[in-house]
Amino acid sequence: MIRDNSDSSWTKWGEVDPYFGVLTDERFRRRNLDDTSKAQFFETGRLHVERVLAMAEQRCGAIATRKSALDFGCGVGRLVIPMTRLFEQVIGMDISEAMMDEARRNCTEQAVSNARFVLSDDELSRISGKFDFIHCYLVMQHIPVQRGESIMARLIDHLNENGVLAIHISFLRHDSALHRILHSIRRNFLPLSIVINILRGKKWNEPFIQMNCYDVNRILTLFSRSGIKDIFLEVVDAGGFVSAFFFVRKPTRPLGSVAEGHLWAAELEG
Numbered sequence: 001m002i003r004d005n006s007d008s009s010w011t012k013w014g015e016v017d018p019y020f021g022v023l024t025d026e027r028f029r030r031r032n033l034d035d036t037s038k039a040q041f042f043e044t045g046r047l048h049v050e051r052v053l054a055m056a057e058q059r060c061g062a063i064a065t066r067k068s069a070l071d072f073g074c075g076v077g078r079l080v081i082p083m084t085r086l087f088e089q090v091i092g093m094d095i096s097e098a099m100m101d102e103a104r105r106n107c108t109e110q111a112v113s114n115a116r117f118v119l120s121d122d123e124l125s126r127i128s129g130k131f132d133f134i135h136c137y138l139v140m141q142h143i144p145v146q147r148g149e150s151i152m153a154r155l156i157d158h159l160n161e162n163g164v165l166a167i168h169i170s171f172l173r174h175d176s177a178l179h180r181i182l183h184s185i186r187r188n189f190l191p192l193s194i195v196i197n198i199l200r201g202k203k204w205n206e207p208f209i210q211m212n213c214y215d216v217n218r219i220l221t222l223f224s225r226s227g228i229k230d231i232f233l234e235v236v237d238a239g240g241f242v243s244a245f246f247f248v249r250k251p252t253r254p255l256g257s258v259a260e261g262h263l264w265a266a267e268l269e270g
Helices: 006-016 017-023 036-060 082-083 097-109 144-158 177-188 190-199 216-226
Strands: 068-072 088-094 117-120 130-137 159-173 230-238 241-249 261-265
Touching: 006 017, 006 097, 017 036, 017 097, 036 082, 036 130, 036 159, 036 230, 036 241, 068 241, 082 088, 082 097, 082 117, 088 097, 097 117, 144 159, 144 216, 159 216, 177 190, 216 241, 241 261
Parallel strands: 068 088, 068 130, 088 117, 130 159, 230 261
Antiparallel strands: 159 241, 230 241
16 A cells, blocks of 8 residues: 555554554553553543533533533543543444454443443444534544545534534644655655654554644534534644634524624634
8 A cells, every 4th residue: 555544544553552543642652651651641531521521511501411422533542431420321433443442441440331432434334323422632633634524524413402512623734844745745655654764763664644634614614504503612733733622512403604603712822
């Protein structure tokens, strides 16, 4: 295979270095992972879920019904596990069976019995029903844009009326032109990625990590077509990318376009 396939790369991360695949911090490399670093890994998940839910309810109103939640791109369960403390049932979806096997082991270790893990596909064909809360973080940027937009539309379809969606995308990169060119070439010609891995002292076959930027206007249009009227977004500038965390509540019935509603944006964070 000459070009990178994001699903294949993520599946491989699940097999060779699952925790680092979720959070690219050297503490979470398989060779460095111990009880302390693993506890730190899951503590980041607890803090993230608490912050995101607080922000979602601050901007969208209380999530009155907490029967069901979905974490799309769940990895090893970093965010699913704290979500199980706050919702009756939580489903984690991922493209990597190895990631989900590790997530199941983590749930067993932490005495979590109300989580279920389901293999993902672009149609979300293996889940049915709707959810009170749907969450997706540090996932869409690794999925090609056209596919990612289609998945977002299906996630909205699986949201209950009055349910809340929290979804994160990258929309701008401001690293050097050379870095962007190398990223594009590596994505389309994996032998170069092998060479760069070796030059950087990594394993020659370490999977490539795609980084894709979405068009915010297209995301707003997608929400509008789903009848979503009021949108809040938090904008963060970090790691060479500018990203947005969208928080929306699905209305009980279509309410018109986003132009008739409101768009709130947090200040840019450095």
